[in-house]
Every structure is written in structure tokens, then in C-alpha cells.
Amino acid sequence: MTSTSSTRKVADSGDSGEFERQRIPADKQLSGTYFLGAYAGEHVAGTEFVIGASLVALGVSTSDLIWGLLIGNLLAVLSWAWVCSPIATRSRMTIYWYLERLAGKHFSTVYNLLNGLIFAVVSGAMVTVSASAFRVMTDIPPQTAWYPQSVSFVMLALFVGAITVWMTVKGFKLIANFSTVCSPWMATMFLASGVITVPVLLHTGQLDGITSLNGVLDTFVWTGTTPDGSAGISVWVIAAWAWGANLPMHLGMSDMSILRFARKSSYGYFSAAGMYIGHFMAWICAGLMGATAALMAKSSLIEMDPGGVAFRILGAMGLIAVVVAGWTTSIPSLYRAGLAFQAVFDRFSRVQVTVATGAATTVIACFPFVFTQWLNVLSYFIMLIAPVGAIIAAEHFLLPRLGIRPFWREQHGLATNLPAFASWGLGVAVGIMLLSLHVIHLFTLFIPVWLVSFLGYPLLCRLAGAAKGNDTREPYEAAYGPVLKRGSTEPLPTGYQPVNRRNPWYAIAVVCLLAILGIAAWGGVTDNAVAHLETFQSLIILPTLLYFIAATMWMKGRRKPRSRLGRSTSPLASGAD
Numbered sequence: 001m002t003s004t005s006s007t008r009k010v011a012d013s014g015d016s017g018e019f020e021r022q023r024i025p026a027d028k029q030l031s032g033t034y035f036l037g038a039y040a041g042e043h044v045a046g047t048e049f050v051i052g053a054s055l056v057a058l059g060v061s062t063s064d065l066i067w068g069l070l071i072g073n074l075l076a077v078l079s080w081a082w083v084c085s086p087i088a089t090r091s092r093m094t095i096y097w098y099l100e101r102l103a104g105k106h107f108s109t110v111y112n113l114l115n116g117l118i119f120a121v122v123s124g125a126m127v128t129v130s131a132s133a134f135r136v137m138t139d140i141p142p143q144t145a146w147y148p149q150s151v152s153f154v155m156l157a158l159f160v161g162a163i164t165v166w167m168t169v170k171g172f173k174l175i176a177n178f179s180t181v182c183s184p185w186m187a188t189m190f191l192a193s194g195v196i197t198v199p200v201l202l203h204t205g206q207l208d209g210i211t212s213l214n215g216v217l218d219t220f221v222w223t224g225t226t227p228d229g230s231a232g233i234s235v236w237v238i239a240a241w242a243w244g245a246n247l248p249m250h251l252g253m254s255d256m257s258i259l260r261f262a263r264k265s266s267y268g269y270f271s272a273a274g275m276y277i278g279h280f281m282a283w284i285c286a287g288l289m290g291a292t293a294a295l296m297a298k299s300s301l302i303e304m305d306p307g308g309v310a311f312r313i314l315g316a317m318g319l320i321a322v323v324v325a326g327w328t329t330s331i332p333s334l335y336r337a338g339l340a341f342q343a344v345f346d347r348f349s350r351v352q353v354t355v356a357t358g359a360a361t362t363v364i365a366c367f368p369f370v371f372t373q374w375l376n377v378l379s380y381f382i383m384l385i386a387p388v389g390a391i392i393a394a395e396h397f398l399l400p401r402l403g404i405r406p407f408w409r410e411q412h413g414l415a416t417n418l419p420a421f422a423s424w425g426l427g428v429a430v431g432i433m434l435l436s437l438h439v440i441h442l443f444t445l446f447i448p449v450w451l452v453s454f455l456g457y458p459l460l461c462r463l464a465g466a467a468k469g470n471d472t473r474e475p476y477e478a479a480y481g482p483v484l485k486r487g488s489t490e491p492l493p494t495g496y497q498p499v500n501r502r503n504p505w506y507a508i509a510v511v512c513l514l515a516i517l518g519i520a521a522w523g524g525v526t527d528n529a530v531a532h533l534e535t536f537q538s539l540i541i542l543p544t545l546l547y548f549i550a551a552t553m554w555m556k557g558r559r560k561p562r563s564r565l566g567r568s569t570s571p572l573a574s575g576a577d
Contacts, residue, residue: 019260023092026484029263036270038258043246043278044187046126046325049306050374051245052286057302058375059232061224062217068235069283072242073275077268079243079250080259085268087396088259091480095256096343099388101407102395103417109344111388116340118248118381120357123164123333124364125374130326131160131365132307133319142305146369154366161362164327168334168358169351179328181551185544186328187277188513189321192520193313194285196536197292199529204295221291227300233441240444241375242279247382247446252389289313296530305368315537317544334358379442383435386446387427387453391420394457399466399475402458406479408466419460427453505554512547516540 019028055065091098100108131153132143140152148154198213205216218224224232249255250271259268293312294301301309310318338354345353369377395406409417431449434440440448461467477483519539523532 021097024260030261032267035267039271039274043274044282046129046329048282048286052283053290054375056287056291059226060222062222064235065222068238069242069280072239073279075243076275077272080271081268084250084255085259085265088256089262089265092260095253103420106416112340112343116337119333119337120361123330124361126326126330127161127164127365129306130323131157132305133322136307136311142308143368148366157365161365164330165358168331182324188516190282190285192516193289195520196523197288199523200292203529237441237443244446248385252385253392317540382446383431383449386450387424390450390453391423391457394454398458404466405475419464422460423453423457426456505550508550509547512543515543
């Protein structure tokens with residue numbers, strides 16, 4: 001999940017620092033190339049290690065997983081393209097400014113507090129993931145309970161958390177650039193883990209008389225039953241999870257802050273790059289990696305942490321992958337949490353608020369329940385945030401059809417939009433009721449919650465007299481202003497730097513990534529795939545080191561973006577997932 005404050009990575013206005021309270025002018029709108037790269041890199045991060053393994057433990061079958069992820073990720077893409085992107089490109093506003101105009105300062109304050117809490121927990125969970133990699137290099141046992149089982153682990157989590165806070169405060173730009181370097185390597189490592197584990201699973205299956213790939217996957221990976229033998233989740237629950245995992249970004253509207261820079265509304269379809277690389281390929285490969293690691297360790301997957309899993313399959317490079325994946329998520333999440341809280345406690349500086357938030361986040365990281373129960377924790381947060389996006393969607397799509405212009409609160413001179421507060425409360429109340437009655441799976445709960453707020457808000461607006469005294473102009477122009485179109489010439493945004501594929505460092509980096517995949521694929525044609533796994537772990541060290549050198553040199557050789565592109569153009573500056 002990830003990217004409520006993603007606007008901070010894209011642009012600024014020169015004087016004030018960002019277009020926080022301005023519509024994006026025509027000459028600052030970005031082409032589709034930026035969004036394709038941003039979404040492709042944003043959704044391969046630390047959460048993929050946790051979610052991929054969790055889906056295995058939840059007992060989904062192989063066919064249900066494949067179809068569920070295909071359907072759910074498609075619904076997520078359509079949510080970006082049909083709901084979030086049209087609002088973003090018509091209004092050209094951040095979600096923060098939009099909410100303040102829609103419902104008033106009190107509403108946006110509550111939202112910022114909840115938003116900050118969510119990202120603080122995300123950051124804490126990913127600190128725990130990074131700490132699990134460092135744990136492997138010590139004699140600290142895996143931390144799989146809801147509470148810390150080792151004083152040494154607490155000290156380790158505090159140490160990793162302290163580094164995370166320091167880098168967030170002092171080195172965010174450097175980390176954002178480093179994330180850009182790491183993103184292609186992370187995707188390659190996920191894919192390589194899937195490629196290298198399939199021959200190992202096939203070899204293991206042959207020992208038990210199982211010769212088909214489907215049979216091996218159904219027996220050892222996605223078995224259709226949980227570790228305790230109970231029935232697993234269905235294809236529709238998987239589809240709902242894949243759809244709702246990023247709900248805060250699409251139906252929750254936080255990606256308005258990114259897509260307001262999009263030249264065309266259709267750029268919302270580019271989210272498919274993130275969904276099918278990160279939330280399809282990476283989740284499947286993480287599941288293969290987790291199941292194979294548990295099989296080799298003769299242990300249950302629920303008794304292993306991300307560091308232990310990655311080390312079993314990818315060796316030392318797996319530990320680096322876990323650390324990097326954790327940090328590229330925890331640092332931007334902490335950064336966004338600090339921004340959200342600082343908007344509420346504005347008498348303190350961003351650094352002061354970030355340090356205080358980081359201290360709390362580090363304490364959270366000491367309790368592994370945050371990542372061991374990650375899917376459940378995230379589902380509760382999604383339930384709380386879903387009504388906000390539904391209210392924005394109803395304000396834009398439904399109110400004009402009922403004769404009510406968007407931002408009617410402003411026109412009526414009201415300090416607070418009471419129907420918005422009531423709709424938020426109504427949606428959450430329905431979610432709590434359904435949860436208590438056990439009539440719907442937690443992963444699907446966001447659907448009725450979102451729909452109740454989406455349909456309830458316009459009705460409450462009508463009852464509150466929102467249709468009275470409306471502006472007679474076209475409703476969107478009256479609320480947002482005229483459409484900001486480019487002229488006949490379309491200059492590149494200031495500071496834009498396309499990928500220079502003729503740079504020799506770029507070519508070396510690509511060759512290194514292909515070499516890693518080639519070494520992994522080699523295991524499929526060897527006589528002993530299990531023995532090749534150790535060879536693979538050794539052979540990928542050199543191309544990995546060369547990749548980081550080449551990618552870093554390539555980045556240094558690029559023309560430095562001028563200040564008008566803001567803090568960072570890194571897709572991972574917003575965090576992943």
C-alpha cells in the first residue's frame with residue numbers, strides 16, 4: 001500500500017515547494033512514461049514477502065490463486081482507471097486539498113490522523129521485516145508470535161528502527177534514488193526465486209511419485225487447506241483481497257495526488273504494470289519461495305520469517321533483498337506518516353514530528369504481530385479508510401446528477417460537511433456489524449463499506465439541503481475551474497530525463513539482471529536441482545554486485561533533475577504497497 005503523499009515525489013511549484021493548494025497547470029502535466037515506470041516499481045517491496053507467504057498459509061488452491069489474482073488485480077486496475085484517475089485529472093488537486101474543500105478542516109484533520117497511524121504501522125511492520133534479515137546472521141530465533149520472544153530481537157529491532165528514522169530525516173533523497181536502483185533488481189530476484197524453486201519442488205515431488213507441475217504445486221505450495229487442516233479461502237476471497245489490498249490508493253483516492261499530474265485520464269491503466277508485476281508475479285514467486293523454504297527446513301511456513309525464507313532460497317543475496325525491500329517501504333511510509341501528523345501538529349517541524357513518529361514506529365516493530373497478522377491488520381485499516389474514498393467518488397460522480405455541485409459546502413458557507421462525517425461513520429458501523437455477525441470474510445468487508453458510504457452520502461446531502469442555491473454554471477467548472485489543456489506544443493516537463501539506453505552502464509546493469517535469471521533457469525536443466533540451489537546462491541553474488549555498481553554509475557551519469565521535479569522522481573519514494 002502505498003502512496004498517499006506521492007505528490008511529494010513528483011513536482012513542486014518553485015516558490016512554495018509543491019502544488020499543495022494549486023491545480024496542476026498544463027505545462028507541468030506528465031506523459032504516460034512516468035506513470036508506467038512509477039507503477040511498475042512501486043509495488044515490488046517488503047510487503048510482497050509477507051503477503052505471498054501468507055496466501056500459502058491461508059490454504060488457497062493453485063487454480064483459485066491464479067484466477068483470484070487475475071480477477072482481483074483487473075478490478076484494481078479498473079478502479080484506478082475508471083474512478084481515481086478521472087477525478088484526479090479533472091480536479092488536478094491533492095486528496096488533502098480536495099477533502100478540505102469537500103468537508104472542512106475538521107474532517108481532513110481526522111483523516112490525517114488516521115492516515116498517519118496507518119503509515120506508521122506499515123513502517124513498523126517493514127522495520128520488523130528488515131530486522132528478520134539481520135536476525136538470520138545471529139542466533140536469535142525466528143519471531144513468529146504476536147509479541148517479541150527475545151530481548152536480543154527487541155534490541156535488534158530498535159537498532160534497525162533507529163537507522164530507519166535517521167535515514168528518513170537525513171537521507172531521504174539518497175534513499176529514494178537508491179530505491180530506484182533497487183527496484184529492477186528486486187523484481188528480478190522475485191522472478192528468479194520462482195524460477196529456481198520450481199525444479200526443486202519437481203525434484204521433491206518425484207521422490208513421492210508426483211510428476212506433474214500442477215500436482216507438485218497442489219501438494220506442496222497452494223494445497224487448498226491451512227496448516228491445521230481446515231479449508232482454505234476461496235477464489236472470490238482471493239480476488240477481493242487482490243482488489244482491496246491497494247484500496248487506499250485507488251478507491252480510497254490517495255493516488256489523486258499522483259494522477260493529478262497525468263496528462264490523460266487513461267494513464268490510470270498503467271497501474272496494471274504494478275499489479276501484474278508486484279501483486280501477481282511477486283506474490284506467486286514469494287509463495288513458491290516460502291513453501292520451498294519450509295519444505296527444505298522440514299518446518300511449517302508459519303514458523304518462518306521473511307529473512308529465514310529468503311536466506312534458504314537466495315542465500316546472502318536474499319538477506320540483502322529483504323533488508324532493501326523492508327527499507328524501501330518503511331522509510332517512505334515513515335516519511336508520509338510524519339507529513340500527515342505534521343499537518344495536524346503544525347507548530348512542530350516535520351523533523352520533530354517524524355522523529356517522534358519514528359520512535360513510536362520502532363516500538364511497534366518490536367512486536368512481530370504487525371507482519372505475522374499483516375493481511376488482517378491491513379484489512380481493518382482498509383475498512384476505516386474506504387468510506388473517505390467513497391465520499392470523494394460520490395461528490396464527483398453522483399452529486400451533479402442529483403443537481404448538487406461538488407464542493408457545495410463551500411458555496412453554502414458551512415464550516416463542516418456533516419453528511420460526510422455521517423457517511424464515514426455509517427460505512428464503518430456497517431463494517432463492524434457485518435464483522436461481528438460473521439456473515440462476510442474480513443478480506444471482502446471493504447466492498448459493502450465502500451458502497452454504503454458511496455450511496456449514503458448523496459442521500460444525506462439531499463436531506464441536508466445541499467441542492468439549494470446551486471451555482472448555475474456547469475458543475476465541474478463551477479467547483480474545479482476550467483479544464484487545463486496543453487496547447488499545440490507539448491514541451492517535456494522541466495527536469496524530465498528519459499532513460500538513456502545507450503549509456504554503457506545501463507547496458508551492463510541489464511545484462512547482470514538477465515544473468516541472474518539465466519543462472520536461475522539453469523536449475524531446470526540440471527540433474528540435481530537441490531544441489532544447484534547452492535550453486536545459484538553463490539553465482540548470483542557477482543552479477544548482483546556488478547548490477548549495483550553499474551546502476552549507481554548510470555544514475556550518477558544522468559543529468560540531475562532541476563528543483564521543479566521536487567524531492568524525488570523515484571517511484572519508490574512513495575513506498576510500495
